[in-house]
Amino acid sequence: MRLIVPLRGVIQGRGGLFVGSLIPCCLFYFLQLYLKGRRPPPSDPTELPRTSSRSNLFSRGNSIGRVRVSSRAVPVAKPPDSPYYIGLERVKTDPYDRITNTDGIIQLGLAESTLCFDLLQRWMSENLMESIMQSGDGEFDISSIAMYKPFEGLLELRVAFADFMSRIMGGKVSFDPSKMVITAGGTPAIEVLAFCLADHGNAFLIPTPYYPGFERDIKFRTGVELIPVHCRSSDNFTVTVSALEQAFNQARKRGSKVSGILFSNPSNPVGNILSRETLHDILKFAQEKNIHVIYDEIFAGSVYGEKEFVSMAEIADSGDVDKSRVHIIYALSKDLSIPGFRAGVIYSFHEDVVSAAKKLMRFSSVSVPVQRILISLLSDVRFIEEYMTAHRQRIRDKHVRFVEGLKQLGIPCAESGGGLYCWVDMSSLLTSYSEKGELELFEKLLTVAKINATPGTACFCIEPGWFRCCFTALADEDIPVIMDRIRQLAESIRS
Amino acid sequence: MGLPLMIERSSNNNNNNNNVVELSRVAVSDTHGEDSPYFAGWKAYDENPYDETHNPSGVIQMGLAENQVSFDLLETYLEKKNPEGSMWGSKGAPGFRENALFQDYHGLKTFRQAMASFMEQIRGGKARFDPDRIVLTAGATAANELLTFILADPNDALLVPTPYYPGFDRDLRWRTGVKIVPIHCDSSNNFQITPEALESAYQTARDANIRVRGVLITNPSNPLGATVQKKVLEDLLDFCVRKNIHLVSDEIYSGSVFHASEFTSVAEIVENIDDVSVKERVHIVYSLSKDLGLPGFRVGTIYSYNDNVVRTARRMSSFTLVSSQTQHMLASMLSDVEFTEKYIRINRERLRRRYETIVEGLKKAGIECLKGNAGLFCWMNLGFLLEKKTKDGELQLWDVILKELKLNISPGTSCHCSEFGWFRVCFANMSENTLEIALKRIHEFMDRRRKF
Numbered sequence A: 001m002r003l004i005v006p007l008r009g010v011i012q013g014r015g016g017l018f019v020g021s022l023i024p025c026c027l028f029y030f031l032q033l034y035l036k037g038r039r040p041p042p043s044d045p046t047e048l049p050r051t052s053s054r055s056n057l058f059s060r061g062n063s064i065g066r067v068r069v070s071s072r073a074v075p076v077a078k079p080p081d082s083p084y085y086i087g088l089e090r091v092k093t094d095p096y097d098r099i100t101n102t103d104g105i106i107q108l109g110l111a112e113s114t115l116c117f118d119l120l121q122r123w124m125s126e127n128l129m130e131s132i133m134q135s136g137d138g139e140f141d142i143s144s145i146a147m148y149k150p151f152e153g154l155l156e157l158r159v160a161f162a163d164f165m166s167r168i169m170g171g172k173v174s175f176d177p178s179k180m181v182i183t184a185g186g187t188p189a190i191e192v193l194a195f196c197l198a199d200h201g202n203a204f205l206i207p208t209p210y211y212p213g214f215e216r217d218i219k220f221r222t223g224v225e226l227i228p229v230h231c232r233s234s235d236n237f238t239v240t241v242s243a244l245e246q247a248f249n250q251a252r253k254r255g256s257k258v259s260g261i262l263f264s265n266p267s268n269p270v271g272n273i274l275s276r277e278t279l280h281d282i283l284k285f286a287q288e289k290n291i292h293v294i295y296d297e298i299f300a301g302s303v304y305g306e307k308e309f310v311s312m313a314e315i316a317d318s319g320d321v322d323k324s325r326v327h328i329i330y331a332l333s334k335d336l337s338i339p340g341f342r343a344g345v346i347y348s349f350h351e352d353v354v355s356a357a358k359k360l361m362r363f364s365s366v367s368v369p370v371q372r373i374l375i376s377l378l379s380d381v382r383f384i385e386e387y388m389t390a391h392r393q394r395i396r397d398k399h400v401r402f403v404e405g406l407k408q409l410g411i412p413c414a415e416s417g418g419g420l421y422c423w424v425d426m427s428s429l430l431t432s433y434s435e436k437g438e439l440e441l442f443e444k445l446l447t448v449a450k451i452n453a454t455p456g457t458a459c460f461c462i463e464p465g466w467f468r469c470c471f472t473a474l475a476d477e478d479i480p481v482i483m484d485r486i487r488q489l490a491e492s493i494r495s
Numbered sequence B: 001m002g003l004p005l006m007i008e009r010s011s012n013n014n015n016n017n018n019n020v021v022e023l024s025r026v027a028v029s030d031t032h033g034e035d036s037p038y039f040a041g042w043k044a045y046d047e048n049p050y051d052e053t054h055n056p057s058g059v060i061q062m063g064l065a066e067n068q069v070s071f072d073l074l075e076t077y078l079e080k081k082n083p084e085g086s087m088w089g090s091k092g093a094p095g096f097r098e099n100a101l102f103q104d105y106h107g108l109k110t111f112r113q114a115m116a117s118f119m120e121q122i123r124g125g126k127a128r129f130d131p132d133r134i135v136l137t138a139g140a141t142a143a144n145e146l147l148t149f150i151l152a153d154p155n156d157a158l159l160v161p162t163p164y165y166p167g168f169d170r171d172l173r174w175r176t177g178v179k180i181v182p183i184h185c186d187s188s189n190n191f192q193i194t195p196e197a198l199e200s201a202y203q204t205a206r207d208a209n210i211r212v213r214g215v216l217i218t219n220p221s222n223p224l225g226a227t228v229q230k231k232v233l234e235d236l237l238d239f240c241v242r243k244n245i246h247l248v249s250d251e252i253y254s255g256s257v258f259h260a261s262e263f264t265s266v267a268e269i270v271e272n273i274d275d276v277s278v279k280e281r282v283h284i285v286y287s288l289s290k291d292l293g294l295p296g297f298r299v300g301t302i303y304s305y306n307d308n309v310v311r312t313a314r315r316m317s318s319f320t321l322v323s324s325q326t327q328h329m330l331a332s333m334l335s336d337v338e339f340t341e342k343y344i345r346i347n348r349e350r351l352r353r354r355y356e357t358i359v360e361g362l363k364k365a366g367i368e369c370l371k372g373n374a375g376l377f378c379w380m381n382l383g384f385l386l387e388k389k390t391k392d393g394e395l396q397l398w399d400v401i402l403k404e405l406k407l408n409i410s411p412g413t414s415c416h417c418s419e420f421g422w423f424r425v426c427f428a429n430m431s432e433n434t435l436e437i438a439l440k441r442i443h444e445f446m447d448r449r450r451k452f
Helices: A004-012 A016-038 A054-058 A083-093 A117-133 A155-168 A186-197 A213-222 A241-253 A276-289 A312-317 A351-363 A368-379 A381-408 A435-447 A478-494 B037-047 B071-080 B093-101 B109-122 B140-151 B195-207 B230-243 B266-271 B307-320 B324-335 B337-364 B391-403 B432-451
Strands: A180-183 A203-207 A225-229 A258-264 A292-296 A326-331 A344-348 A421-425 A466-470 B134-137 B157-161 B179-183 B212-218 B246-250 B282-287 B300-304 B377-381 B422-426
Touching: A083 A435, A117 A368, A117 A381, A117 B093, A155 A180, A155 A344, A155 A368, A155 A381, A180 A186, A180 A351, A186 A213, A186 A258, A186 A292, A186 A326, A186 A344, A186 A351, A186 B307, A203 A241, A213 A225, A213 B307, A225 A241, A225 A258, A241 A258, A241 A276, A258 A276, A276 A292, A276 A312, A312 A326, A344 A351, A351 B140, A368 A381, A368 B324, A381 A421, A381 A478, A435 A466, A435 A478, B037 B391, B071 B337, B093 B324, B109 B134, B109 B324, B109 B337, B134 B140, B134 B307, B140 B212, B140 B246, B140 B282, B140 B300, B140 B307, B157 B195, B179 B195, B195 B212, B195 B230, B212 B230, B230 B246, B230 B266, B266 B282, B300 B307, B324 B337, B337 B377, B337 B432
Parallel strands: A203 A225, A203 A258, A258 A292, A292 A326, B157 B179, B157 B212, B212 B246, B246 B282
Antiparallel strands: A180 A344, A326 A344, A421 A466, B134 B300, B282 B300, B377 B422
């Protein structure tokens, strides 16, 4: 009774009907909220009374609830929304082939190299069998490849890897096999480091633009955040300590705990090489803030420019900073063109990180027969020297051709000295200088020019119009085809 | 065995005074369990390993479930069928090119087909496996961890029957943050899982406000060395349906059942069910490490009847891919039906004989084992030797066996067994001679004890 009187008063007033229906709705809504709060946790929403007839139970169909996956699994299965993955998927539907599908989509979105396959093929056909079967007297002993071996990799492999890494980085730094853990590729290497250096909810600072795969590799299961540190074309996208400082302070204000900084050097997607001085400054900054530095040096052997590549290991060794905060990732996927083999490295100056990573390798180790092949391959010094020389030369040549081709179209590239790609400024082709404009251009490149290039947005670049184009899986004759398609697209845009 | 020790981290939030850089909780936790007796025995073995010629009084490793009894079959096959390295992919340009670049988390189709065929053979064709539901991982260890990430959130729980493989404490919990709530089983019914034990475990979790996401069993069981009865599997699935949770069956020893007819895979039960909402909660883990004796190859699989889980597992498998070279190497071997049929048959036979040798030998020494029918180990009962039927009593006896008999066996407490005095003894990772020596040492020990 008491409730009705005020309602009547409201309904008869201005906007009465509206308010008059609003109040009961609100009451109903609050009632629902109250009831929901009182309901027990929904862990067994379909608890049914036990029945003795099993077949009866299994055929109940709709009355049994659908079993759920964990909440952290949900985002993993979603269809990709990043242009990086979308582009890769589209190429699969209509891949270019020089002979059988000349109208197909040309893949410029995957950083892999086939430039020195001939050399690798020759090595494999001459040495593969022997390296696996492995014994001097010609007798095959299966226990050498079948049995459990330490998950962190055979000592001989770590020794061979240490030597190989030293060689391809110019021989100026040596790597200690005892600080090394072999992983099933670069992907688990970065994830394991993230698990060891940061707790769920902590963050890494990461200069942009960065490799789109880090979003998955780091965030999928560890719960570690990535905080971008924006770099600009005016600095050729090189990170500065002041930008790091700013990002660090902003993160702290927001309540985010920064555990470390993640770099790739040579950088991906720009292809920059960090100078000795910059590496030093970054390490000092990390020391000051007491955080980790992680260097992904996966393209260290793919340096073709004039600038010298310096590994963070060399800087760390120079003695005046606490080394235990320095961690390096490497893998054979890029420099040695064997991503299918799945072989990577975590190299850490922190004893406890090495120890934890070793134990975690049980989840991501390299098969023993593959380790045997790699020991043989990486210790074949003559072959490695021949390979690295050819690899660098061929990338340089391809880079020159590609960049020159773009230049003739009036399309400039950022300065780069390493990697399997170039960072192309297509802003002149944008209809609007914005992320939207860039994604429209990405779509046009895919559907009209039939080229898959990774747009800067996928790499979190703050300036629109930049695209990563990988050129190391192209034959020389593919380049004019690409340039022609871009030219036609450009003309249609500009007209 | 208690909660994992969490070492207190110094509160060191980016200050300049104490410049020791911090590591994560995962890095400092000891959930890896490598300080437990299960692993301590391994260290003793590493320091003084038995060798027939060079160190006959060394420690005999009976704590590692590795299958070496059928190596000769593999060796012969690989040598015969692989004269020019064609199997290894060294022949022919296209083979190498594909291997080198292929890093697709779908896995090689030929290899998945070969795995499906092999898994069907092991089950005598009583269940079909669809190659597109196979997700490859670098070993079963990775498969179990991956499934745990997908099925449960941090602080959720999986119910696992005791005694269980000690590695689960690490594999299921370390990085995932998921808990294990034990389903207690005891010798009164040969450690089989009962509906009461299931309910009790579930209630224990609920009382502690922990959400149960699934049940994980090993079938055949490690460490029991016995298959799970068909009725128990049906009860389990029933239970999982009623609670609306998942059922994971780790069938890593399925090819090591001594008599094929005694093994029922959960796949057989699901085979006859059409209702997707029942099927899609079932997932099987398998690997080539035990049945095929190839742990070094790091090949594991998740087989799921749930499309969403297959899709998710595939993507997550990027962290634990099997190299294309390995897949290529094994694809032709596993699809060679003539070879696999012969291998499975002979392997089973040899394991059965080994098992009989050790059980008979122990019996003569006055020691009983659980009646087993599978696996690479037996479940031995030394309860009658314990001074005190407690965890300490058991560990004391374990220590004596390690130090005096120089035998590394696994104590039941490390497997979370609720009864004291049980030990897992592996017999397939050594020659027949070595097994005889181990039995001799046990006989002598028992003789000495009788004299007192």
